Structures are given as C-alpha cells and as structure tokens.
Amino acid sequence: MNAWRRALAAPSFTSWVSVALMALLFAAGAARYTGFASPQVVLNLLIDNAFLLVIAVGMSFVILSGGIDLSVGSVMALTTMVAAWLLQVAHWPAETVIALALAGGVAFGALQGLVIHGFRLQPFIVTLAGMFLARGLCFLISVDSITIDAPLFLSLSQTQLPLWGGAFLSPGAVIALAVLAAGLWTAHGTAFGRTVYALGGNETSALMMGLPVGRTKVAVYALSGGCASLAGLLFAFYMLSGYGQHGQGVELDAIAAVVIGGTVLTGGYGYVAGALSGVLVLGLIQTLIAFDGTLSSWWTKMVIGGLLFLFCAVQRLLAVRKAGA
Amino acid sequence: MSPAPVLEVTNLHKSFPGVKALSNAHLRLYPGEIHALMGQNGAGKSTLIKVLTGLYTPDAGHLTLDGRAIAPTRTEDAQALGIRTVYQEVNLCPNLSVAENICAGRFPRKPLLQGRRIDWAAVHAEARRVLGQMDLAIDVTAPLSHYSLSVQQMVAIARALRLSARVLILDEPTSSLDDAAVQRLFTVLRRLREQGLAILFVTHFLDQTYALADRITVMRNGETEGEYLASELSRLALVNKMVGAPPDQEPSRLQSRAAPSGEPVLTATGLARRGALQPLDLTVRRGEVLGLAGLLGSGRTEAARLLFGADAADAGSITAAGRTRRWRSPREAIAAGIAFCSEDRKHEGALLDLSVRDNILLALQARAGLRRVLSREQQQALAEDYIRRLGIKTASADTPIGQLSGGNQQKALLARWLATQPAVLILDEPTRGIDVRAKEDLMDQVRTLAHRQDSQGMALLFISSELPEVLHCSDRVLVMRDRRAAGTYARGELDERSVLEVIAAQSSASSASSATSPA
Amino acid sequence: MTSRLAMPSPRPATAATRALRHPLARPLAALILLLATAAVCVPGFLHLEIKDGHLYGNLVDILHRAAPLMLAALGMTLVIATQGIDVSVGAVVAIAGTVACALVGSHGLAVALTAALGAALLCGLWNGLLVSALGLQPIIATLILMVAGRGLAQLMADGQILTVYEPASFFWLGGGWLLGLPVSFFVVAAVAGLTALLMQRTALGLFIQAVGINPVAARLAGVHTAAVVGFVYVYCSLGAGLAGLMIASNIKSADANNAGLLLELDAILAVTLGGGQLSGGRFSLAGSLIGALILQTLTSTIYALGVPPQVTMVVKAVVVFAVCISQSSVWTSRRSA
Amino acid sequence: APITMGFSQVGAESEWRTANSASIKAAAKAAGITLKFADAQQKQENQVKALRSFIAQKVDVIAFSPVVESGWDTVLKEAKAAGIPVILTDRAVKVADPSLYVTFIGSDFVEEGRKAARWLLERAAKTPNATLNIVELQGTVGSAPAIDRKKGFEEVIKTNPKLQIIRSQSGEFTRAKGKEVMESFLKQRDKKIDVLFAHNDDMAIGAIQAIEEAGLKPGQDIVIISIDGVRGAFEAMKAGKLNVTVECNPLLGPQLMQLAQDVVAKKPVEKRITVEEGVFPAEVAAKELPNRKY
C-alpha cells in the first residue's frame, strides 16, 4: 500500500501509465488478431520505427529545453539524399559518406541554434524555415529517388541479428536503442542534460543562475540535427534510397511521440525515456490497424485519431486522479 | 578592515526607456565587511546589482574588482570572477530538485568518463550540508516547486553560499523569511565575514541592517546619496537620507480601540486539505483585522489559499455572503466578495507583460465578466488614482508591470484587490519587499480599511512573517503551528514574546519532521 | 522565450525611431520590400486594370488568395496568445468544405452554410474541451482532430471530390465580386473588424492576454481561464470553417484530402511573421494579417518569377529567414562597453 | 480455404486512388478473396510496416502500389523468405533481384506523357507555321507521376521546335493549386498561352475555372490536355472546356484478383502486364461519359 502510494507520487508516474496502457493495447491486439502475439511483431515495432526513435530522442532534448525543432523530417530526407548522391553519383566510400552526413546534420542543427540564440528568434519559425530549406535542397540535388547499392548499406540493411526462436533485430534498431541509452545518460547524468532541463524550467532563471544558456541552446539544436541525420542514415539503411519526399510529417510524429511519452511541450518536465514509449504507442496503433486490414483510408485516419485520444485521455485522467490523491 | 576595496563601482549610469534607473551610482565593498544597500522602492538597488553581475550592460561607468577593471556581460562571467548573487525574486528552476538548484553549474562529478558523470550522491550530500548551515532539513530530491516561497528563498541563498567567493551579493534575501530563519542566515553571514568575504546586503528592515551591517550605502532616485558607517548613522537619519526629506510626521501610532463587533463575513468550519492543512475553524468579522502568525511552513499560506478557493479543500465548509459551501474556483470566492493577494507575486500575482493599469484592473474586470464596466478614461483615472494613493513608482500607467521594481509591483497588486472593494481581503505577506515608509503606509491603509467609521469596513486577514507587523495591525491574532490553529488571542492578550512562546511550544521538533515531506 | 531581464536597453526614443519601433513597422516593411522586389523583377506585377467591372491584377489576386489564410491566422493568433496551438485548422477546412458541398445541392445554401459552420463549431468545442477541461497539451489535443478530422471529411465524401454545379450563389463567397473587389476581401475585413471590436470593446482581449502571460495568476485574479481557452479554440475553428467554405466555393468543389493541407503551418508562420510570440501573451491581429499577406505575396511572386518548382522551397526558406532575422530584436538593441 | 491477400495502398490522395481502392475491394469480394487492406497515408515507411505485418499474418499473397520505386529489397526478401509471392500494382520497383516480385500490373506514366504529347503534335500539324506556347501544371514535386509524365511529354515535344513550354509550375495535383497557379500564368502578359498541359484532371479542372474567370474560353482560346480520365474530365470535355484526356485506368481490381489466384495456384504469369488505356479527345466524350464509373 505504501509502496503503491509512493509509486503514485513519483514524478515518473505518467510514464508508467504509458507503459501499462501500451501493454493493454498489445494484449487487445493479441486477443483479436492471429499472428499478433509473436515476438517478431514486437521487434518489428523497433525495426520499423528505429529512425523515429532516434529523432524523438533528439527532439526530447529540444522540447525539454523549451524549444521545438520542425526541421528534423527534412534533415532526415536531406541526409538520405546527400548520402545516396555521394554514394551513387560521386562514388565516395560509404564510411566517408556516413561521417560527412552526420557532420552535416550537426552543422545544420547548430546553425539553426545559432540563429535562434544569436538573433533571439523563436525556434518554431527558425526551424520551420530550416524545414523548407532542407526539403528544398533535396529537390535541388534530384527530384527523383536515387537507389543506393553500396555494399555497406546493403549489408546493414539486410543483416538480421538473431535473437531467440527465429526472431531478429536489425542493426538500425540496435543503433536506435544505443542512441536512446546515450540520450538517457546525457539527460539525467551530465551537467549538459541538467542545464537543458533548467532552460526549459525557466530560461531567465537559468541565465541568472549563471548556467551556460547560449552554449546549451546551440548544442541542443546541434544534437537534434545530428539525431535527424543519424535517423536519415538509418532510414537509408532501411529503404536503400535517397528521396526528397522521405520523412514527410516525421517532425509531427516525433513531437507527438515525445509528448505522448509524458514530456511537456513547454519544456522542463519529462523524461527522454518517454520517447521510446511514445514511439512504441504510435507504432502499435499503426500495427493494430495494419493487422485489422478492413479499414479504408479514412477509417484508418479516424481510428488513429480515436486511439490517440483514448490513450491521451486515459493517461491524463489517471494523472489528474494522482494529483488529487 | 583592509584599505583597498574588493569591488568598486564609480559613476554608473543605466537608463531604460523613459526611466533613469541609475545615474551616477557609486559603491565600495571592502573584504571582511557586511555592507547594507538601502533605498526606497525603485531607488535602483536591484538595477545596480544586475549591472554588477553582468545581467544589464551599463550605459556608462566603471567597475573594478581587486583594482582591475571588469566588464561582465554574462552572469557566468561574474561567477567566474567570484561574485555570487542572490537576486531579489527567487530565480531558480522550479522543475529541478532542490539539490540540483543548489549545485547546478558546478556539480560534483564522478571520475568516470573524463569526469562527465554527475555524482548524485555527492550532489545530495552537498545540498544537505549547505542547507544544514541554515538549519533547514528538507528533502533535497523533491522538485523546488513543492516548497513554499520562503523555502525557495533559503535554497537560493544556499546556492550562493555553496562555493567560496570574493563577493557575495544578497538582494532582499530575508523578505519572506521568519525571524528564526533570519537569525540563522545572519550567523552564517557573520562567519563568512570573518573569512574575509565582502558581503552586499539589501533589505528594507532597519533592524536587520543595524543588527548586521558595518557600513551602509544609501541610494535615492538612482543616485548614491552617501556611504556611512552603521555605527555613526542613526535610524532617523537613515530614513531621512533614503526618503530625501525629514518625515513630515511621525508614523501614526496605534490608537487603542474597542474590539470590533461587526457581523462575521467569512467563517470557515473544519476546513482541511490532506497534506496541507488540518481542520481549521476561523471567523473574520467586518471591520476587524485578523492576523495569522506562525513560523515558516506552519500552514498560513495553505489556509489562505483554501479560504480563497485557490486550492480545493477536502473537508469543511466556508460561509460567506450568506451562503455556506466549498469553493470550486477562486472565481466563486471573488464573487462572494473575497480577495487574496498572494505571497508569490512573480508566479501568482503579477502578469509581467501587462501594463500596470491592466494589472490593477484585472480582478475588477474579471468579476464583471466580458462587459467593459469602465471606459478607457475611467480605467486610466482609476489606475492613476491608485498609483498616486499607494505611491507606485512607475513611468506611466502603461508601463509593463515587469519593468517596475519589486516593491512597486507589490503595491500594484494590492491596488488590484483594493479596486474590487472586497468584503474580505486576504493579504499574504503584503509587506514583502516594500520599503520602510511604504510599509507604514500600507499598515495604516490596512487598519483604515478595516476601521472605517461608517461601519462599511472590510474584514482583513493579514499574514506576515514579521511578528511585530502582525501584532501592530491585528485586532485578533490566530497563531498557527504545524498546519493547525494553536489558538486565537485578542489584541492586548499577547505580546511578541508570548506569541513566540506559543509558536515555539512544541514546534522545534515537529518543524523538522514536517520538513521532510513536501506538500 | 527570450529572457526579459537580459534584454539590453533600446536607444532613447525620438519620434522617428518610435515609429520604427511600432510592432507593425517591421512586418509592414517586409511586405513592402517584398512587393517592391516583385515589381522590379516582374515588370507589370503591380499593374491593375478594370476588367468586366472589377479590378484585375496580381495585387487583387494576392488579397483574394490570402483570404483563407488570413481567416485561419486570425484564429491562430488568439489561440497562440493563450499559449496554445491549433494544428487541426486544415482538417476543419476540409470538414466544413465537405459538409457544405454535400448539402448545398440538395438542401440549399442557407442549410449548407449553417451546417458547415456548425460542424466547425463542434470541432472547436471538441478542441477546447480537450485542452481546457481534460487538460491535454494543445498540440496533442488538436493533433487528434488533425488526423481524425480529415478522415471524417473523407468518410462524408466517400473519398470523392464533391463537385458543386448549383446554386450559383454558393460560388459568390469564394469567387464573387463586390464593388470591384473580391467578396473574400470583404469577408476577411468583416471578420477582422468584428474580432478587433470584440477585443477592444469587451474585456476578452485582456483576459486572453492574461491567460497567455500567466494562467496561474490569471486564475487567481478571477479570470475564467477555462472559458477563455475554450473560446479561442472555438473561434479558431469557426475561422477555419469559414476559410473552408471560401476555398470550396472558389473551386466549386470539396477535396477532403487536399483542402487546407498544411494551412495550420502557414497560419502559425503568419502569426510569427506578424510579430506574435508563440510563448503567449501579447498579440496583434493586424500583424497576423500582414504576416499572411507576406506569405501569399511570396507565393505569387515565386509563380510570377517562374521559379522552377524544385527551387521554390529553397526560395521560400531564404525569404522567411531573411524576414525573421530582419525582425530580430537584436537590431534595436545597442551593445555598449 | 479462401485466399488471403494483403494489399498496401498508397493512400486516398486523389479520386483516381479512391476509385482504384474501390475497384480492388469490390473485385476481392467478388472473387471470394479475403482482403487485408492497409492504407499507407502516402508514406513509404508505413507501407514497409504494412508489408511486415502481412508477413507476420502469413497471408497467401501480397500486392501493393509502391509509393516510391526504390528501397524495397529488404522487406521483399523477408517476404520471399516467408514464401509469400508479391504482386506490384500501379508502378514498378527497382530491385536488384527481379525474382523478388512475381509480376507487375499497371500503367506506364512515361507513356501517358508521350500520348498526351503525340496528340498535341497531331493537332499542331494542322497549323504548321504557328508556334504554340505551352504552360505546364506539374504534379507534386518529386512524385513519380509528375516526373514520368513530364519526361514522356518533353521527350515527344522536342521533335517539333514550334512547340515551346514557356512556363511550368507545380499545382500539387489539386484543383485549388491548379487554379491558383493558372491564375498567375494568365497574369503574365509577355507571351500568349496557347496550350495547357496538366499532369492530372483535377489541376486541369481548377485551371479551367481560372481561364473562364479571366474572360477566356477554355478549350478554344487555350487548348487543354490532361491525364487520368476521371469523370469530371469527361464532363468538362462534354462542355467543350477540355480538349483531351489521356486515360490512366484505376480499375485494376478484377485483373489483380485473377492474377492473385493464378499466382497462388502457381500458374505461370507474365512479368509485366499493362492495362488497357486509351486517349479520349473531346469528340468522344459524350459517348464515353455514361461508361465512366468514377
């Protein structure tokens, strides 16, 4: 009883609610659809959403710092495009391309951070312009998609890391989990991470406490840009192509995942781990719909909306009950 | 006292649009001294401090530290130079834990991974150690927002005390502390003085100034009026120098007065909220001032919030305006003629980006609903009337309230509630951060509001950590201890000493235990 | 989001600098500069002539085309002023357009318009309830409708584009002319005027600002925060509904899948270009209208210049960056030693 | 046991697509095939997820209309490993190993562009000396139909130097954008517009409104060519406002179900199956209109 009350009072309560709700969703799917309850379905959630998870980790930092980054989807697409072009047209070695793409993402993000901080502009508008810019640059490289057949990418794409009983995980999923772990560690165990929280809690106070506000802000956007380009690489492993239309609306998915995971959009409150539960919830909803297989296009949208509502409403009501207790 | 000042400020100028906040300000800080910076609200004390610490860039002037010119442009710079500051408003992050707020910026690290990893155990131990210096034993892992403003203020001080420094600056650190806490802080400050630190201290409490300071710099209208040794400046002279003219009259002394016999306008029975307040019975009558006395965390603020509907009560009921019920929102309380001036003006009072006029008008307008009750001219007139009556120092009624000095913001918020002409006015630490003169004016106001001759007087609930203030103003005093009433005493039944005895009865043990569980 | 205290002080004001410091000065300057650039690069861009009794030319097109965006931006301004955000605007556009087109042929104009605005109202109520009563974060609350709403519209239209052939009166709203100007212009003017009146003559503007600056303090001052928040979402949806009607009436059909796509982003962009702060508080209706005009002028200029479609995005990004940076408060502040 | 087919559709972004989905659903019902239908909301990643879930559900055959050509190797290998045959509809994919899919049934967007251009060449032949200024309304930037139709059209147009594309802008496949862009084209008064080529019917319909509002006669003052052949286009042709539409047939359902049954029954099928698609000039519109179901 006492332990229960302590769990209720813990600040991570909302995150646990998400986990429980997710388990419930999964159980419902397993009861209803054949083949749903296999381990591979769970692992596919990770494999198929690895790129989203990486972006959401970066986005968590941005949102925790009280900002927002709308450019991630486009930066991801730009990365696939640049990587594909360098590999296929310029014939650069894959390792160089990977390093360059990551550096490019970090630079893009840092630049946005510098503009936001240096000119005291709102992150929303700066990253929105960044979103147009990155997407536009994709089309400048090529409007068509470019297929990637570099051996390193091919093998990363098709390697299956076997787990128990025929189930497997992709290298991309493993990388994403590693990024998540690194994100957790950074957010909760380093001075940088705590400064990010402080910024989101109250930027003026953070400044008056003498915390490195400017540096942290720029670093946060650089981190998000880096995550977006890493996600782009994972996406390139996953799709083996570079294309300007990749990742449409991924920024919204990532923001939704982070917020569903319990992070407050205005900053300062939440956990990086919430990114995982948020991504899994979104993935689970999609899997449920794919398994159902009777929904038309519009019913798909409505069911996604409905499940999202259910999830958020229940999570919220439980949180309110807790606050009242 | 060594001959050379650590920190010297000469000829400092700083203006904001329409306001000259500092013109020709001077200051000298010597190592091993406690230096009081005195001045009326809006005299420029906080601005001076913000310039010193790199938050504002001065228009002109020189700063030297140890004889070398400095020009801090960021607080980080000032910290690196060994200047530690506690600003006037609590400037900490409410979402971080107490320990983090204390250690942020210089966390104890683990040697792992090139020392990047924060050593949380050390962080918590360190936070407990610093708070322990001030006898505050709270759960340092709880978020700062769980604690009342006074605790937050202590945390802010603890943060500044944590690392050794050359100069320590405290801008009204005691504004929401009770006596005991103030004494503990003073002990710490005296010890630091012994260690050779230069301490700059801003307060509006003359007692504290004389108890602590070696030297006093007086500011008036953005200028340095002069620098004096505390031992050579009488209180009256100090006040005169701050105000700029001899006081035209002695502050009104108390006339004794028959206990008011107005009808009860606000009655609470068994009002309680889990974890915040034990069942409380309380009655305020028309024309009387009921004082709430108690120590930090004794539950005065909680009681006020429940009476106003700011928090929902779990049990009990409130009778006001002829009906008995429990509030569901402050709106209902306001409709029943209750007003509440919160102690936390930054987060619960002022709307920093709104003009002074709109801040004053807000409650009145909210009660009226969407319909504009006053024309633009009437609004302006009303606001200007209160600005004059309460002596709010502002460029105009259109100035955003965030640009006012702390004490003037407080006055504007008082005006907000006076404008609604409430039947019951709850004032939680209304004297926080306002200067000597204004404080006396305010207490006079409070008493006149209640004791109007036409029997239309308000009922007031007056909360203050300054015991003398409470005793001075109140017709009856309710003493609170450990979140419950410890007794009600009529005026004259109590003096300062006996109240302290009531408060202290068993609280030394229990305050420490209540401390560990955040609300 | 920028720190209030750390803001370096602006220069002392003279009459000229005070005019420049007016919050609308910079957005307006950006708009004028953009128009001037277009006029220089595209000869005849500003040309206006009378054709069939009404004004004809790029400028009129800009006003006409910007109308739905302006309506959406007005609503978004108020939502943003309360620290909120509404990403469901596009979906509401689709719903209102579909409802109107589905009904107008069979039930007549009045029924169709009422039903469409009624549907928009319901959408707004739903958003408002989720945000103010349930306490969901605005972006998630409206995301739900953003996803589901478009599905709902498609369901109503059965995935088809509903084409309207009559009554011709339906086409008046989005394609008609009045006194030589497009009707849509008058609609926007009326809505903007009414809103401005509402904000100034009643206390609503004050309450919205109060809630946006500090909801806790506003509640303690007695402001009915839930009602205020509910109202702005309803208002925003109604504006979006009207915009949906205008779009449907203009193309004489309802395209549930594409109508108003990404309109919410443009509306937010318009608000910020007009000087609105996404962190809530002060707002400027006129600023948002100018912001919307900036965006539409940019689009029209891009078309007129014949910028290849694959370059369009880059051009748009560069211009948005330029406008933002020119509006940065850094330029007004002085750094002294 | 009845055959189970997993079908991953691109989305419902146009009438054409809706008709395509409807046809497939109806045909599956008629053929007694259990259809698992998943909508990808225009995202390739969603399609991959859907294919993975079909594999997990062990369907008998998978069919899908790929959002993009590239990037299918991995998931198709998984399908192959699970022994599930794959049929492509609507457009082909680029994979290293063609055995990853059994067959492809669908239209050829490049050919559609060529057909549109050929029609224009014929028409231009009637007035050999006049230069014809063409404006083009492209589809969504980067989308396959937009790229391919443009490519096919330009390829053929090049053979006649009198034909010149003077402006080309994206109308994003929608009526609203098509109308807006056309309005802007009409405002530029440096060159007279003779021909409009729209990548789909919706944009053409929007553009027709813009032309009418500018006081011109669509179909006469400006010759209008578009692609898809939806019902609205036929109505416009009947009214003389559109000159020709190149059909892109969405009604693949019956053919697809037949194929699926053959594939599951391990009958040999062709690797590439094209659908019947015509070119419909205005003259035949009235006759053809009653046959248009979508």
Ligand SMILES: Nc1ncnc2c1ncn2[C@@H]1O[C@H](COP(=O)(O)OP(=O)(O)OP(=O)(O)O)[C@@H](O)[C@H]1O
């Ligand atoms: N950011 C600002 N913008 C405009 N004016 C300001 C700003 N900060 C302070 N001022 C003005 O400068 C003057 C000095 O204010 P300051 O805060 O230094 O007073 P103070 O002496 O600390 O008063 P208090 O005792 O009330 O705290 C006041 O008139 C105030 O209105």
Ligand SMILES: Nc1ncnc2c1ncn2[C@@H]1O[C@H](COP(=O)(O)OP(=O)(O)OP(=O)(O)O)[C@@H](O)[C@H]1O
């Ligand atoms: N000295 C203290 N030790 C421990 N906890 C404290 C202390 N002071 C305040 N608190 C915490 O603050 C909470 C709020 O108390 P409340 O604000 O009602 O008291 P108060 O009498 O108004 O005192 P304050 O002077 O702090 O405003 C308490 O529940 C308690 O958790």
Ligand SMILES: [Mg+2]
């Ligand atoms: Mg001050």
Ligand SMILES: [Mg+2]
């Ligand atoms: Mg208190």
